[in-house]
Amino acid sequence: AQKITQTQPGMFVQEKEAVTLDCTYDTSDQSYGLFWYKQPSSGEMIFLIYQGSYDEQNATEGRYSLNFQKARKSANLVISASQLGDSAMYFCAMGGINDYKLSFGAGTTVTVRA
Amino acid sequence: NAGVMQNPRHLVRRRGQEARLRCSPMKGHSHVYWYRQLPEEGLKFMVYLQKENIIDESGMPKERFSAEFPKEGPSILRIQQVVRGDSAAYFCASSPPRSETQYFGPGTRLLVL
Numbered sequence: 001a002q003k004i005t006q007t008q009p010g011m012f013v014q015e016k017e018a019v020t021l022d023c024t025y026d027t028s029d030q031s032y033g034l035f036w037y038k039q040p041s042s043g044e045m046i047f048l049i050y051q052g053s054y055d056e057q058n059a060t061e062g063r064y065s066l067n068f069q070k071a072r073k074s075a076n077l078v079i080s081a082s083q084l085g086d087s088a089m090y091f092c093a094m095g096g097i098n099d100y101k102l103s104f105g106a107g108t109t110v111t112v113r114a
Numbered sequence: 115n116a117g118v119m120q121n122p123r124h125l126v127r128r129r130g131q132e133a134r135l136r137c138s139p140m141k142g143h144s145h146v147y148w149y150r151q152l153p154e155e156g157l158k159f160m161v162y163l164q165k166e167n168i169i170d171e172s173g174m175p176k177e178r179f180s181a182e183f184p185k186e187g188p189s190i191l192r193i194q195q196v197v198r199g200d201s202a203a204y205f206c207a208s209s210p211p212r213s214e215t216q217y218f219g220p221g222t223r224l225l226v227l
Binding site for chain 2: 004033035037042043044045046047050052091093095100101102103104105106107
């Protein structure tokens, strides 16, 4: 069974600053993928970034980067240069490489202040 | 390339009625997944389908819920005799073969009165 833990229910960040969202996971799978999704107030789920467990380099996508520490089973999302449009709920998720089901954390609400 | 389409975006039903939620995957995607999000919670997996096949429905409630993905047309999530506890956002996601990344639709918000 897979479990995702996001311990920060809500965070405030000043515009243009960086913010780190925590995510830890538990799995017995040897191969797995880690994902981050953004859910703005409009409700859609937007894919942000993906990290495979065997990827040696941390994933980056524009202002998003994933700080992957396999030994600690953590996959924190870093958003650099925060913008007002980054205000949203952020979900960490994981799936086994051969297991299509995604398991989601409870989410972290980010509010960006001007 | 259009994204994953879901309709309706909002659906109101009275207890005992049926709800039909539709999902058209992205072009080239043959795998469809349904998830449910209760208020203030993360998404929970319900069912995984490929064309004309249910691959895994381990997350589906045993009664009243069914899903299909016919050869032609959208995937349908059907909830019979809805109850208030069915009120939630239902998300559909799709992926191409041999890809881990799932792309989500905008969701259908179901409200049962």
